[in-house]
Amino acid sequence: MSKNLTKRSEDYSKWYNELVVKADLAENSGVRGCMVIKPYGYAIWEKMQAELDRMFKETGHSNAYFPLFVPKSMFEAEEKNAEGFAKECAIVTHYRLKNDPDNKGKLMVDPNAKLEEELIVRPTSEAIIWSTYKNWIQSYRDLPLLINQWANVVRWEMRTRLFLRTAEFLWQEGHTAHATKAEAIEESVKMMNVYAEFAENFMAIPVVKGVKTESERFAGAVETYCIEALMQDGKALQAGTSHFLGQNFAKAFDVKFATSEGKQEHVWGTSWGVSTRLMGALVMTHSDDNGLVLPPNLAPIQVVIVPIYKSDEQLDAITTEVDKLVSALRKLKISVKFDNRTTHKPGFKFNEYELKGVPVRIAIGPNDLENGTFEVARRDTLTKEVVAKEGIEIYIQNLLETIQNSMFANALEYRNSHITEVNSFEEFKELLDSKAGFFAAHWDGTPETEEKIKELTKATIRCIPLDRVEEAGVCMFSGKPSIGRVLFAKAY
Amino acid sequence: MSKNLTKRSEDYSKWYNELVVKADLAENSGVRGCMVIKPYGYAIWEKMQAELDRMFKETGHSNAYFPLFVPKSMFEAEEKNAEGFAKECAIVTHYRLKNDPDNKGKLMVDPNAKLEEELIVRPTSEAIIWSTYKNWIQSYRDLPLLINQWANVVRWEMRTRLFLRTAEFLWQEGHTAHATKAEAIEESVKMMNVYAEFAENFMAIPVVKGVKTESERFAGAVETYCIEALMQDGKALQAGTSHFLGQNFAKAFDVKFATSEGKQEHVWGTSWGVSTRLMGALVMTHSDDNGLVLPPNLAPIQVVIVPIYKSDEQLDAITTEVDKLVSALRKLKISVKFDNRTTHKPGFKFNEYELKGVPVRIAIGPNDLENGTFEVARRDTLTKEVVAKEGIEIYIQNLLETIQNSMFANALEYRNSHITEVNSFEEFKELLDSKAGFFAAHWDGTPETEEKIKELTKATIRCIPLDRVEEAGVCMFSGKPSIGRVLFAKAY
Structure with missing residues (x-):
């Protein structure tokens, strides 16, 4: 594909x-x-x-x-909550449709079936x-x-x-x-x-x-x-x-x-x-330019096995090996799929599982049969290795854990390298365009300053980190006193 | 309670x-x-x-x-389906509330936020x-x-x-x-x-x-x-x-x-x-007049254990025994609750679990401690037995299966004894009042006859059983030919 x-x-x-x-x-x-x-x-x-x-x-x-x-009266009881959600809610006002007399085969809202009190969809x-x-x-x-x-x-x-x-x-x-x-x-x-x-x-x-x-x-x-x-x-x-x-x-x-x-x-x-x-x-x-990359702990299919063969005899021999591997992996509660579809070529399958982010792909062909090996590919690093079949289920189990940890470590490194301390609004605006990420800056604690920064940059205060260092400083925008840095960013 | x-x-x-x-x-x-x-x-x-x-x-x-x-246009595409559900559906017509100018603190549907096409809640x-x-x-x-x-x-x-x-x-x-x-x-x-x-x-x-x-x-x-x-x-x-x-x-x-x-x-x-x-x-x-009766396969709590004691020392000794039992039961994947609340008396607890249909209740008091026993009560039969503590977890496991099977057998017996063959409409009407249950009767296969029987008796045809005997007969209502019996009943 x-x-x-x-x-x-x-x-x-x-x-x-x-x-x-x-x-x-x-x-x-x-x-x-x-x-x-x-x-x-x-x-x-x-x-x-x-x-x-x-x-x-x-x-x-x-x-x-x-x-x-x-019901509307219940919805409006907590005023701030109601105000916060009133502008974007779906409202049920009627409970029946009837045949539209002007359009055969069409229905219309029955005006006689109006609710006494409107209902808000939560x-x-x-x-x-x-x-x-x-x-x-x-x-x-x-x-x-x-x-x-x-x-x-x-x-x-x-x-x-x-x-x-x-x-x-x-x-x-x-x-x-x-x-x-x-x-x-x-x-x-x-x-x-x-x-x-x-x-x-x-x-x-x-x-x-x-x-x-x-x-x-x-x-x-x-x-x-x-x-x-x-x-x-x-x-x-x-x-x-x-x-x-x-x-x-x-x-x-x-x-x-x-x-x-x-x-x-x-x-x-x-x-x-x-x-x-x-x-x-x-x-x-x-995920990357080749498709999804799923962490093993949440991947619906953790391991996919693709057979590579030229004859039915080869496929039979491969299937015998794969069946053993599948049951060994299932015993370890690893979710595994053997893709033995005859309607698709291995290359198509490789592409498909890459797109779908399956953490580990195992391939087995005639050479592997002869050598007693499997080819094991990692989705996160796009690297491959040839692994002996004895004890491979333990190798796979460890590999899944390695992938999980490595994905977190990479995301953490990316995140940490994208938290930048800024001390002036000029610096902030400049870096916001060139670097992106979180910006740790002093803020005077007022909604007014926050609002102005948002207007000028589209960046908002994502949070006041719980583990921030309490330190005296001056707000990067207003110059007023601050007691610690907060995290600004553009956000989804 | x-x-x-x-x-x-x-x-x-x-x-x-x-x-x-x-x-x-x-x-x-x-x-x-x-x-x-x-x-x-x-x-x-x-x-x-x-x-x-x-x-x-x-x-x-x-x-x-x-x-x-x-959307309404999608809803009405399959005509019979639409007709079947049109008379009882909730319809969203608006997507915003606004402050009601005539009622401070109240909201009203914003007439400027009317949907172009109504949405039916599925x-x-x-x-x-x-x-x-x-x-x-x-x-x-x-x-x-x-x-x-x-x-x-x-x-x-x-x-x-x-x-x-x-x-x-x-x-x-x-x-x-x-x-x-x-x-x-x-x-x-x-x-x-x-x-x-x-x-x-x-x-x-x-x-x-x-x-x-x-x-x-x-x-x-x-x-x-x-x-x-x-x-x-x-x-x-x-x-x-x-x-x-x-x-x-x-x-x-x-x-x-x-x-x-x-x-x-x-x-x-x-x-x-x-x-x-x-x-x-x-x-x-x-369920019965004392409360729920739950089949073990669906009971959130399959076994409840209630301690009976007069002193803290007794409760401590009981707790030691119960902890062993709890872990033995959990190993067998039996869900068990030890109700050691000190705020409620055993009688109150017995009543509560009876009402909630917990399949097995185990009680343990000073005598049981001395004798190495537990008192085991079945919710479905309301019977009790004293059981030696050795191997009791297997006894309980078997008992849960027995209860599950026995509940099905009782319901089956009740159901089977409430399927009555009737051959005339008079007989049907008479038995419908005195006996209730399913009535197996010949029917001529027409919606008209079905409708008339419903009007006169409130009973409907529940189904044409898949395993019915094909046999020539005459409709109990119209006297027309029938090819087999169907099941009538009053229904929820």
Whole structure:
């Protein structure tokens, strides 16, 4: 198969769009802004889900499911949250179609089937969930309440891109309630750490942990913790957020509990989520001009085996060898595919698995049969080796681990070499064009300065890193005092 | 905890509604007709999903995800399907709210944000999926296309009941495309069999396999295969359907493929689904006046252990014994919970796990400590035994299997004793009131007779069983010739 993929250096954005479609991850649908997640893309998402779900359960959370729709009066109860999402939401107003009398075979909205109250398709579920929590929480014994939901949400974005920004997307949203402020903050930080661990150990994406500035905060939150990643084009991508909600939603929905001393108090909340956007981050962190590069921990197929033969007898002999290898690999829980299609040539298959980012490709031909070897190719480095068949399954197992670690190390090196300290706005503007990446700069802490910098450069404050050095400095823009550097970047 | 559950014999419907809420399975939400699936109920659904998903993958299907919304013009393309769902669908007409100038703090639909084309919230996804398949299928090499989706769907039902009939529900929907009619029919039958196997082996619910009559068929299908179960009140419940779609959707969406001879032909389709409705079937098949009775294969907690003690020393000694048992059970992959809460008495806990249907309850007190025993109680039979601690994990493992089999055997016996042959309409009407269950009767094969019987008795034809005996007879209603008996029942 011919890949015809635009090069990253030519047009990074075009490369991304083409790759997502050609590698069978997703495509645009006939519905404005909504994507179809294709089987290969969905298989990666399923692996992400399984891992995250395990981590959520290990940290004490249970799954539940809440309604897709939010009645308008419920939606508007927490004012800041409502304001934040009102401008881009899908609204259900009617519940029936009827035959269109003027157009045979066509349907029209039945004007007699108007809802008494409009329903908003959830852009996020705080409102519907906190209205439910009101009935679930009476006493300190009901706390903490630790719940997660896997769901679809809708935000009516005007400019959409596959995975990165779509009108409908899939995500998980955790919603927890606690007796004390300290406990709720601890939960928010814990879940940010779970996300960071997942991003680094499974996606092989290094992340900066931090808090958002006021203007980048989730609508209705007191504090937004986040993990920020850097893509190969030097633009940042917010990979997950965890919000400390204070008592905002508890107050909006009147959720109180009796303390052990019998006092009535509002509970403290958190919410946290990651979405199919992570698929975009995965593609943009690791892939190259030949196609996807998937980390072994998330690859639906970790190893593919391609036979090279000229006769049926050769294929039979190869198959005998491959069957042994396949069962040895499966015993080690390595997912392996033997591509013995007779309709496609080896070269076509090599190209296809390169495009699809399968971490390890094994080829076996007549020479290998004779020598008792396999040819093992790494997708990440595009290097090949001939390996003896004895004990090769252990070699492959180690190789997968090596690839996983090496992908992370490379991404980390790239990321670290793209964090630049800048001390003046001139320097910042200049480097922003030539170098890209994160820029660590002093900022005076005001939304006004942040806004002006954004207007002039399109760069935003990605986060205030949790591990930043507290140091006196002057804001690169206003010259006012600063207590430490924050990370600026252009972002997805 | 006091259960205060209405008895089944008093008011079966009330018993069901109360049990679903009290056992923490689900509750009504603040959104008309939409339910909240609570963590305990969702944990059962997750077990169902995991098992079904495994079965779908083993039969060659992949998961994918398609948009929530269907543009009206796409929705109406397959006329019968559109007609079938038009009367009860949620319609998105606008994409923005704005501040209501007449009501401070309130929002209103922004009339300037009207969609050019209305979007239907999917009641089922044939339309959106077949419009996508058009681009995925060119040649016989692209077939069969075997895809499943886990998703939420919305049908604007006027009278709703938790799990059984809700405006929004969760389900899976398989959508496949094939080169030949025979292959598509084979797929429909295969998936009906997968559903039957799941219902019987995991849910412990015996089912009748059959086909629907024309009037009960899925809108847009050529044939609907189904599995029908019988609830404890003698009403039938459709537990899963698998549709042979013929070329209806292929023609509506112009999905053609080149055969190996190069001819252009429309593809053949199927679709099949089961939903959270299965949760209702699970409750109504097995549960009793004390609460849920869950089959071990789907119980989130298979074994609960309750300590009985008067002093901290006793609890310590008990805990030592229990820890050993817990780890022995976990090694056998049995899910076990040690309820060592000090805030609740054993009696309260016994009641709670009875209500929640935990298959096996183990109690251990000072006497057991002395004698080296545990007290083992079965939820399904409400019987108890004292069992020596040596090798008890194997005893428990066998007991879980016994319970699973015994629950199925009991449900099967009930079902079989509630299939009654009737030969006249008088007899049918009389027995329908006194006995309930399935009634096997001759029918002349016309929708008119079926409709009249429904009007007069509220009973419908649940299915034409696949294994029915072909025998000449006369229709119990019209006296016209019949070629075999069909199953009538009142149904959920």
